[in-house]
Amino acid sequence: MAEFSWNTQSPLESALVPGHHGVTGTQVGVTLEEVRDISLVQVMTRRGRAAGTAKAAKKVFGIEPPTSPSAAMGRHATLIWSGPDQFIAVSAQSAEDQFAKLSEAFAGAASLSDQSDGRCLIRIGGPRVRQALAKFCSLDLDDRAFPPGAAATTSIDHTAMNIWRGADSTDGHAIFNMLVLTSFADSLWHTILDSALEYGVQASLAHAA
Amino acid sequence: MRIACPFCGERENGEFTYLGDASPERPNFAVDGRESPDRVEDAFYDYVYLRDNVAGVMREYWYHGGGCRSWLVAERNTVTHEFISVTAAPGAGAASAVRAGE
Ligand SMILES: [Zn+2]
Numbered sequence: 001m002a003e004f005s006w007n008t009q010s011p012l013e014s015a016l017v018p019g020h021h022g023v024t025g026t027q028v029g030v031t032l033e034e035v036r037d038i039s040l041v042q043v044m045t046r047r048g049r050a051a052g053t054a055k056a057a058k059k060v061f062g063i064e065p066p067t068s069p070s071a072a073m074g075r076h077a078t079l080i081w082s083g084p085d086q087f088i089a090v091s092a093q094s095a096e097d098q099f100a101k102l103s104e105a106f107a108g109a110a111s112l113s114d115q116s117d118g119r120c121l122i123r124i125g126g127p128r129v130r131q132a133l134a135k136f137c138s139l140d141l142d143d144r145a146f147p148p149g150a151a152a153t154t155s156i157d158h159t160a161m162n163i164w165r166g167a168d169s170t171d172g173h174a175i176f177n178m179l180v181l182t183s184f185a186d187s188l189w190h191t192i193l194d195s196a197l198e199y200g201v202q203a204s205l206a207h208a209a
Numbered sequence: 210m211r212i213a214c215p216f217c218g219e220r221e222n223g224e225f226t227y228l229g230d231a232s233p234e235r236p237n238f239a240v241d242g243r244e245s246p247d248r249v250e251d252a253f254y255d256y257v258y259l260r261d262n263v264a265g266v267m268r269e270y271w272y273h274g275g276g277c278r279s280w281l282v283a284e285r286n287t288v289t290h291e292f293i294s295v296t297a298a299p300g301a302g303a304a305s306a307v308r309a310g311e
Contacts, residue, residue: 069217083277084216084297138221153217155224155275 010036011120011185018204022197029128029199032192037093038208040115040179041102045085052109053085060105061089071151071164080164080179082153088115088162088179092208120185123166123206124192125175128199133176135195139163141176148174157191159184213295216277224275230260231268231282231298264288270298 010016012034020028043065045053057065063074066081077091089102099114106112124133130141136157140146151164162179169175180188193201210222236252238244261267264287271281280298285291 084279138223153277154220160275 008117010034011182012189015186015189016203016205019202021193021201021203023200025200027200028126028202030124030126030132030196030201031129031204032189032196032201033123033204033206034189035121035123035177035206035208038116038121039089039091039093039098040119041089041099042082042113042115043087043089043106044111044113046108046110049109050085053106056106056109057087057089060102066151069151069153070149071166073149073166078164078166080162081151082162090121090179118182119179120182121208122178122180122185122189122192123175124178125169125173126199126202127173128196129174129176132192132196132199136191137163141165141174143174157188159188210290212271212283212292214273214276214279214281215295215297216279217273220273220276224273225281226272226274228270228272228280231270233260266293271295 016034023029043053043057054064057063057079061074061077061079063072063077063079065079065087066072069081071081072079077089080088080090082088091098093116099112103112133141137154139152139154139156146152146165148165148167151162154161154163156163156178159180164177166175166177178188193203211219212222212225213219214225233256236249236256238249238252266284266286269283269285271283273279273281280300281295282298283295284293286293
């Protein structure tokens with residue numbers, strides 16, 4: 001009988017090469033990182049139970065879930081609008097499994113689905129981030145149309161995507177978070193990297209805190 | 210062509226799938242066997258196969274599959290491609306009062 005050895009690894013295990021890519025020199029136009037060790041829970045409100053879901057969310061996450069395309073940022077979790085009456089709770093993976101606790105808190109009000117290993121979180125920023133994204137993203141990512149806290153459920157390069165803008169970096173540049181199905185992560189990573197090479201890319205690996 | 214999803218906002222039409230005329234209503238007969246089979250068959254034939262070929266404004270189903278995955282009803286001018294309105298189809302969203310199919 002064949003022996004199998006299972007191990008967990010990122011979908012970007014081979015695609016992500018930390019360091020500088022593209023135009024040489026010290027210039028970094030785009031920063032690109034994968035955020036590992038995330039916990040994702042998809043929450044879908046049951047019919048007529050929006051108030052109960054909001055109450056449960058407030059209790060466990062300390063914040064109201066968003067009711068429009070936006071991201072609500074709490075101390076320990078970010079709640080991303082993903083469609084009418086549904087959101088994704090993003091947090092750092094903890095030592096103990098929180099899913100059972102969440103299921104109990106939302107019992108009767110919403111249906112939950114653990115997506116932690118189903119999606120890959122890619123974070124992109126830097127002074128030329130919008131030029132790089134404009135090559136394959138049809139959303140208007142200007143400050144006026146997509147300010148910090150804005151979110152969208154969309155298709156980027158024909159790939160289903162949850163994208164939201166977090167707080168700006170310390171040097172004032174916009175940061176976009178992209179949640180993509182793991183099977184598309186490798187392809188999307190290469191699309192972003194190829195589109196950003198002319199601006200100079202700094203690729204790295206981050207761990208959710 | 211850009212379509213304003215009532216949930217997501219304006220998006221390129223590549224994110225949407227056209228599902229056809231939103232006008233036909235599913236025939237509703239009592240299952241007591243009193244209705245003539247011919248009348249039932251005619252009504253279902255019309256519902257399943259017959260569509261008006263409108264040059265002008267019609268109500269259509271669109272599906273926002275590349276976005277929030279909601280069913281929408283749009284009023285669109287088939288001559289100019291102008292969208293007059295886009296609203297959530299009955300049943301879209303759990304907060305909606307109307308169940309799908311009603
Ligand atoms: Zn939508």
